[in-house]
Amino acid sequence: MFENIQKSLGKAFSAFRGTGKITESNIRDGMRQVRQALLEADVAYDVVQDFVRRVTEQAVGEQVLKSLRPDEQIVGIVHQELVQLMGPVDHSLAVRREGTSVIMMCGLQGSGKTTTCGKLARRLKEEGHTPMLVAADLQRPAAIEQLKVIGQQIGCEVYSEDPARSNPVQVCRNGVKEAKRLGIKVVILDTAGRLHVDDALMTELQQIDSSVGPDQALLVCDAMTGQDAVNSAKAFNDALELDGVILTKLDGDTRGGAALSVKAVTGVPIKFIGVGEQLDRLEEFHPDRMAGRILGMGDIVSLFEKAQKEFDEQELLDQQTKMQQGKFTLEDFRKQMRQIRKLGSMGEIMKMIPGMGRIVEAMGNVNAEDEMGRVEGMINSMTAFERENPDRIDRSRRNRIAKGSGVQPAEVNKLLKDFSTMAKMMQGMSNLSLKDRFGAVQQMANGGFLNPGADIRDLKVRTQRSAGDDNDLREKKKKQRKDAKKQKKRNRRK
Ligand SMILES: Nc1nc2c(ncn2[C@@H]2O[C@H](COP(=O)(O)OP(=O)(O)OP(=O)(O)O)[C@@H](O)[C@H]2O)c(=O)[nH]1
Ligand SMILES: [Mg+2]
Structure with a gap:
């Protein structure tokens, strides 16, 4: 299974051997081959484009794992993105506790x-x-x-x-x-x-x-x-x-x-x-197993994951220190957001990062992934100086950022305001253990502390959903579907 794509990806990866560091210019040839390999495997065109863009962004980003060779690094990133592409893990069969x-x-x-x-x-x-x-x-x-x-x-x-x-x-x-x-x-x-x-x-x-x-x-x-x-x-x-x-x-x-x-x-x-x-x-x-089968490079992937874990731990420690010193910047925020996206599950956020729960909750029923993408887009449009000094972003800078990321200036404002509240809160909580932080975030949210803005008045804290809630949700979805269909029928009759 997957013999051809395995072979052609392997060839693409070897283009990175020998390069000292991955840069935008030397990644191009290798990524062209990755792209070709995916297209030959009959992957949808848009999916390929998006995939290649994501891998390239990650590979030339600042997250360079020093202990790895560039080709090993690319294998790791491709694996990670394949998992993301094919995930999530969901084997539920919606068997209700009661009834048929x-x-x-x-x-x-x-x-x-x-x-x-x-x-x-x-x-x-x-x-x-x-x-x-x-x-x-x-x-x-x-x-x-x-x-x-x-x-x-x-x-x-x-x-x-x-x-x-x-x-x-x-x-x-x-x-x-x-x-x-x-x-x-x-x-x-x-x-x-x-x-x-x-x-x-x-x-x-x-x-x-x-x-x-x-x-x-x-x-x-x-x-x-x-x-x-x-x-x-x-x-x-x-x-x-x-x-x-x-x-x-x-x-x-x-x-x-x-x-x-x-x-x-x-x-x-x-x-x-x-x-x-x-x-x-x-x-x-299991998307990770499937990605493993497609790449067939288990050893390198584990090497990458080990290096990545060490890197993430170091990163988390650095951020912890920064929080304690009140030096947490938008750049750190962006890094965290990327880490979260890699984790792929919104539930994880609540456990890991104080304050982030609020951002996610505030999005309400908006697709959290999309919204995170928008927030990241805004931060991407800032200069390094602005990321480190959000308080120096004035009206003209704000308008430029909005334009660059295709959002309204008010959205940039809101991001800055939310960020400032969050940074303060993080500083206050940085001495707590992860478990205590999670508790504190929940407590504050229940007490309305995380809810100063009128625009997020309907904020509710979602705790880990129980199986019962899952069933409720399904029931609700089922009812919604039925209602929608009834409505359609009614419309047709008219
Ligand atoms: N190798 C392999 N063959 C499979 C697999 N699943 C189904 N098949 C075979 O695919 C053929 C069609 O399977 P069916 O289950 O009859 O397919 P169907 O969708 O019900 O077909 P229709 O009722 O005609 O629409 C059979 O020969 C199955 O044995 C699989 O995972 N692997
Ligand atoms: Mg059949």
């Missing part, structure tokens, strides 16, 4: 839906559930029989109806009804595929979706089909609001394009991967 949960599978013909239904049911059985499979593919004559055989293999109930007298929506509805009657907790719907995304398919799936209201809609995607898979994933997501993707046939000779692009293009997480025809050949998707 419904998982709807969809995908193009032959992508592996029916097989994957069996694999998921097998997995759920291992977790102690008794799942039921519903044969909703009335398209292909042998489809029902195929699912029955799979059900028999894993010892799992299969619900079906006579295809001559039924239709997919009815089968699904009755199947779920039957499952409820039997007290079965998880139902998996095996739907029909089509050769291409077409209206008939989408309408059928949308009808099932709105009539049964599944807890999760999962797309089964054949990894061998590269960008086609990604394009269809986009269409499915537009029609159904997918909750996850399962990539199949990753045991074959795939070039890697689908695995690398599908999350970036759809925004939907990859949950599982199929690595064989047998029903036990389903693995949880």
Whole structure:
């Protein structure tokens, strides 16, 4: 698997051997080769462009790990960015504690839906559930029989109806009804595929979706089909609001394009991967393992991670000292933001950095990643002097920064104000342990201290979400979906 991309990336990395230090000029040739390697692997064009830009930025940035050679460094950065590109880790299957949960599978013909239904049911059985499979593919004559055989293999109930007298929506509805009657907790719907995304398919799936209201809609995607898979994933997501993707046939000779692009293009997480025809050949998707397989340079990656960890620890210590001395600057803030983005999870922030929770919370339902990008963009538009001396930013400097980063001057103002509050708070908290800091941030937030601005009045502190909350959230999402659909129907009728 991934042999070609591995080879061509390896060649690209060797271009960095011999260079003393990575600079903007000498990185160009190597990155051109990385770009070529990704395009040849059938990764979507926009994804490649963005990827190359991010790697280049990191490589010429100030974060140079002295103990590593430039080529080792590039391997590490590429690995890190691949993980970011394909992440996050999300294997949840939305099985509710109470009642019957419904998982709807969809995908193009032959992508592996029916097989994957069996694999998921097998997995759920291992977790102690008794799942039921519903044969909703009335398209292909042998489809029902195929699912029955799979059900028999894993010892799992299969619900079906006579295809001559039924239709997919009815089968699904009755199947779920039957499952409820039997007290079965998880139902998996095996739907029909089509050769291409077409209206008939989408309408059928949308009808099932709105009539049964599944807890999760999962797309089964054949990894061998590269960008086609990604394009269809986009269409499915537009029609159904997918909750996850399962990539199949990753045991074959795939070039890697689908695995690398599908999350970036759809925004939907990859949950599982199929690595064989047998029903036990389903693995949880781990972006770091996948990146490792793509690069095939485990040793260098661990070397990089070790150096990176040391670097991060040193950096954190430096920042701690600066905070204590009240010398924390926008430059440090930017560094922290980059570290956070690397961590990839917003929840981590609350634990690591005092005051940052406020910034994230203040964004409310805005996409935190995007917002961080905007903030970073503003800081990027400042000169080194301005980053070190934010209090010296006057009106004309502020307007220039706003222009340079494509935001309103008021936003720059707000950043500076927030930053100043945060820096003061950090100084006050710098002697506390990480755990105490987390507690202090929460306490202050609960007490309204972190909420001086009128624009963030609705600030709430999200503590670590419990499983129960997750379910609430899903219920809410489900209801929202249903409401939206009802509204659409109403509009159509009008
Ligand atoms: N090598 C490999 N083959 C797989 C994998 N998943 C499914 N297959 C094979 O792909 C073929 C199609 O699988 P199905 O499960 O029938 O696909 P489907 O999406 O249900 O197809 P339709 O119902 O016709 O739309 C079968 O030969 C499966 O054995 C996988 O992860 N690896
Ligand atoms: Mg099928």
